[in-house]
Amino acid sequence: MLRLVNVNSYFGLVHVLKNISMHINEGEIVTLLGANGAGKTTTLRAVSGLQPVRGGKIFYQGKEITGAFPEKLVELGIALVPEGRQLFRPMSVYENLELGGHIIYKLYGKKQLKADIDGMFLLFPILKERKGQFAGTLSGGEQQMLAIAMALMARPRLLLLDEPSMGLAPLIIKDIFKMIAQLQEERKLTVLLIEQNANAALKIADRGYVIETGRIVLEEKAKALMANQEVKRAYLGKDQKEIWE
Amino acid sequence: MDQPAHILSDILQFIFMGLQRGSIYALAAMGFNMIYNATGIINFAQGEFVVLGGLMMVTLSTALSLSIPVAFVLTTLFVTVVGICMERFTINPVKHPTVLRLIIITIAVSIIIKGAAMCLWGKNSHFMRHFSSSETWEIYGATILPQTIWIIGILLCIVAGYIFFFNYTMTGKCMRACAINRDAARLAGINDRKMVMLSFALSAGIGAIAGIIITPIIQMDYTRGALLGIKGFGAAVLGGLGNSMGAVIAGILIGILEAMAAGYVSSHYMDAIALIILLAVLFVKPSGIFGSAEAMRLKEF
Numbered sequence: 001m002l003r004l005v006n007v008n009s010y011f012g013l014v015h016v017l018k019n020i021s022m023h024i025n026e027g028e029i030v031t032l033l034g035a036n037g038a039g040k041t042t043t044l045r046a047v048s049g050l051q052p053v054r055g056g057k058i059f060y061q062g063k064e065i066t067g068a069f070p071e072k073l074v075e076l077g078i079a080l081v082p083e084g085r086q087l088f089r090p091m092s093v094y095e096n097l098e099l100g101g102h103i104i105y106k107l108y109g110k111k112q113l114k115a116d117i118d119g120m121f122l123l124f125p126i127l128k129e130r131k132g133q134f135a136g137t138l139s140g141g142e143q144q145m146l147a148i149a150m151a152l153m154a155r156p157r158l159l160l161l162d163e164p165s166m167g168l169a170p171l172i173i174k175d176i177f178k179m180i181a182q183l184q185e186e187r188k189l190t191v192l193l194i195e196q197n198a199n200a201a202l203k204i205a206d207r208g209y210v211i212e213t214g215r216i217v218l219e220e221k222a223k224a225l226m227a228n229q230e231v232k233r234a235y236l237g238k239d240q241k242e243i244w245e
Numbered sequence: 246m247d248q249p250a251h252i253l254s255d256i257l258q259f260i261f262m263g264l265q266r267g268s269i270y271a272l273a274a275m276g277f278n279m280i281y282n283a284t285g286i287i288n289f290a291q292g293e294f295v296v297l298g299g300l301m302m303v304t305l306s307t308a309l310s311l312s313i314p315v316a317f318v319l320t321t322l323f324v325t326v327v328g329i330c331m332e333r334f335t336i337n338p339v340k341h342p343t344v345l346r347l348i349i350i351t352i353a354v355s356i357i358i359k360g361a362a363m364c365l366w367g368k369n370s371h372f373m374r375h376f377s378s379s380e381t382w383e384i385y386g387a388t389i390l391p392q393t394i395w396i397i398g399i400l401l402c403i404v405a406g407y408i409f410f411f412n413y414t415m416t417g418k419c420m421r422a423c424a425i426n427r428d429a430a431r432l433a434g435i436n437d438r439k440m441v442m443l444s445f446a447l448s449a450g451i452g453a454i455a456g457i458i459i460t461p462i463i464q465m466d467y468t469r470g471a472l473l474g475i476k477g478f479g480a481a482v483l484g485g486l487g488n489s490m491g492a493v494i495a496g497i498l499i500g501i502l503e504a505m506a507a508g509y510v511s512s513h514y515m516d517a518i519a520l521i522i523l524l525a526v527l528f529v530k531p532s533g534i535f536g537s538a539e540a541m542r543l544k545e546f
Contacts (some may be wrong), residue, residue: 050428074434086429088422098415099422103434105415154434 001026001190002047002158007056010047016042017161018214019056024158029184029191031201031222033235034211040194041083043211044160047192048080049073060158074103079156083163083194085143089136093127093146096135100150120149123183141172152183159183161193165200173197177204198235202226210235251395254386259504265393265462267500268400270519272455273477274484274492275407276448278513282424282487290331290355292474293362294449298324298456299465299514300362303371313376321453325379328449338477355470362467370464379461396458403451404493420444472516479523484535490533506515 004026016039024030033042045051047058049070058066060076068076088096097117098105105113122130124145130138135146139156144164151159161180165173181204184191195201202208208225210218218231225231255356273291280288306314335350335351336342376395381388411417422430423440432439456465463469480499484491499519507515526533 048432050431070431071434071436074432080432082428082432086426086432088425088429090425091418091421095418099418099430099433099435102415104417106434109473110415150433 001028001061002192003059004043004047005057005059007058008054009051010054010153011042015212016217017046017053019161020214021212021218021220022209022216024190024192025186026190027184028206029181029193029204030139031193031195031198031205031208032211033195033198033201033208033231035234037213038211039214041162041209044080044082044162044192044194048078048160050080057108071103074154074156077155077157078160079151080160081147081151081162081164083166085140085147087135087143087146087150092132093135093138094131096150096216097127097153100153100221103154116153116155120153123152124149127154141176144168144172144176145179148179148183152187158190158192161191161195162198163194163196165195165197173200177201180204198231202236235243250386255508257385257387259315259508260501261387261389261393262507263501264497265390265396266459266503267497268396269455269459269473269496270476270480270499271400271493271496272403272451273473273482274496275403275489276452276455277478277481278487278489278492279444279448279451281481283420283441284336284347286344286351287339287478288445288448289348289351289474290358290470291448291452291477292470292472293355293358294324294452294458295456295473295477296362296465296467296470297327297358298351298453298457298532299373299460299469300366300371300467301453302457302460303373303465304366307371307373317457320457321450324453324456325450325453328445328452329442331449336441336445347399350365351534355474359467359470367468368467370466371460371466373460375461376458390462392458392461397459399454400493403454404490407489416443438492474518475523476519479526481521482523482531483526483533485533488533488535491533495534 004020004022007017007020008015020043026176032040032043042051046053049068049072053066056066057064060078065073065076088099094117097120098113101113101116104116126142127146127149130142135143138146146165164176164180166178177200179192180193183189193201193205202222202225208220208222209216210225210231220228226236273295276291276294280286298320301320302316305311305319306313311319331354335354336347339346339350347386375390375392377391378414379390379392381390411421419430419435420440420443422433423437427437476499478497480496481492483499484493484495499522502522503515503518506518
C-alpha cells in the first residue's frame with residue numbers, strides 16, 4: 001500500500017533520512033522503532049507531505065506521491081496523528097472534529113459532516129460529553145483521543161500515528177492501544193505506528209522496522225523483533241544481564 | 246455660560262470625532278490582524294489599500310457618476326482583486342519565506358501602489374460628496390455629521406460579519422485553524438496557501454471600505470496611506486496583535502484620544518498621539534491591552 005524507496009531528507013544541512021526504504025502492505029500494522037532523533041517522526045512527516053523529500057520516491061497504492069501537498073494526501077486517504085497532540089486548542093472539541101472532517105465537508109457537504117461527527121461520538125463517547133469545551137482544557141488522554149478522532153474524520157485508509165502514548169498514564173496507554181488495534185480491524189485501516197513504548201507497539205504490530213541515525217537497520221516480524229536480543233537491549237528496556245540469565 | 250454643560254458638549258464632540266476617525270483605524274487594524282494571523286507578518290501596504298479604496302470611490306462616484314452603492318461594491322471588489330494580486334505575485338512565489346523578507350516585500354508593494362496612485366490620480370486631494378446629507382445634527386450642543394453615523398454603522402456591520410464569518414462558516418474556521426496551528430491545519434486537509442490568499446483578499450476589502458467611508462470627510466490623496474497605516478498598526482498593537490475585537494476597541498480609543506489631544510492641546514499634535522501610544526505600548530506592555538503574552542509572537546522579528 002505504501003512504499004518508500006531510498007528516501008532522503010534534510011533539515012538545512014543535516015542529513016536526517018538516509019536512503020530509507022520500507023513498505024507497508026494493505027491491512028498491516030507496522031511499527032517503526034528507534035531512539036530519539038533517529039528520524040522516526042521525520043519519516044512520517046515525509047510520508048504525509050510536511051517534510052520535503054530530496055531524492056527517493058514515495059508510492060501510495062502504486063502511484064507516486066513524492067512532493068505532493070499534505071491536503072492532497074489527506075484526500076487520497078493518508079492521515080497523520082502528529083506527535084504531541086496537535087489540536088486547535090482555543091477551539092471547541094466539536095469545531096476540532098469539524099476541521100478534521102474538512103475534506104468530507106468539501107466533498108459531501110454539511111449534512112454528511114454532521115453525520116460523520118455523530119458517528120465519531122459513538123466511537124468516542126467521552127468526546128460527546130466534552131463537545132462544547134475548548135480542546136486545550138481536555139486531559140491528556142482525551143486530547144489524544146480527539147487527535148485520533150480528528151484524523152479518522154477524514155476517512156483515511158492509511159493512518160500514521162506518531163507516539164500516541166507520549167506523556168500518558170499507563171492505563172490510558174493500554175486503552176489507546178486497544179483502540180488502535182480495534183479500529184484497524186473494524187475499519188480495515190493500515191497503520192504505521194511510531195512508539196517509544198516499543199513493547200506495547202510490538203504487541204499489536206504485524207511487522208516492525210528499526211531505524212538508527214536515519215538508516216533502516218532491521219526489518220522483521222513483530223514476534224521476531226521481540227525476541228531479538230539487540231532490540232530487547234536497546235528498545236525493550238531489558239538489560240544484557242537479564243538476557244544472559 | 247453654564248460650565249458643566251459646556252464640558253459635556255465638548256466631550257461629546259470629541260467622542261463623535263474620535264468615533265469617526267477611530268472606526269477607520271479599527272478597520273485598518275482588523276486588516277493588519279487578518280494577514281498577521283494567516284502569515285505572521287505585518288502588511289505595510291495596508292494603508293495603501295485604504296487610499297486605493299478612497300481614490301477609486303471618488304473616480305467611480307464622481308467622474309463616472311455611478312450611484313453610491315454601486316460604486317461602493319465595485320471599489321471594494323477592485324481593491325480586493327489588488328490584494329489577491331499582491332499575494333499571488335509578490336508573497337506566494339517567495340521560495341523561502343521568512344518574516345523579514347515578506348515584510349520588506351510588503352513595504353515595496355506599498356511604495357509601488359503609492360507611485361501608481363500618484364500617476365493615476367495625480368497629486369491633488371480628491372473630494373467626494375457625503376453618502377447622505379452633509380448637514381450636521383446637534384446633540385447636547387455637539388455636532389455630528391450623518392457620515393459619522395454611516396461610518397459607525399458600517400464598522401458595526403463589518404464587525405458582525407467578521408464574527409459570523411470566523412465562528413460560523415467552515416472557511417472562517419479553517420482560517421482560524423491555520424492561524425492557531427499551521428501544521429495541524431494542513432494535516433486536516435486545509436490548503437494553507439489558499440487561506441493566506443483569502444486573508445489578503447479580506448484585509449484589502451476591509452481596507453477599501455475604510456477608505457470609501459472616510460473619503461467624504463478627509464479628502465483622499467495618494468500620500469495618506471502611510472499615516473493611516475501607522476495609526477491602524479498602533480491600534481492593532483494596542484489591542485494585542487492578532488486580536489481583532491481588541492483592535493476595534495483600541496482603534497476607537499486612539500481616535501478619541503486623538504480628538505481630545507487636538508481639542509485640549511493643539512491640533513498639531515493630533516497625529517503624534519497615535520505614535521506616542523504605539524511607543525508607550527511597545528515599551529510597557531508589548532502584548533497589548535487585550536492580548537496575552539502567549540499570543541504575542543513579536544519575537545519572530
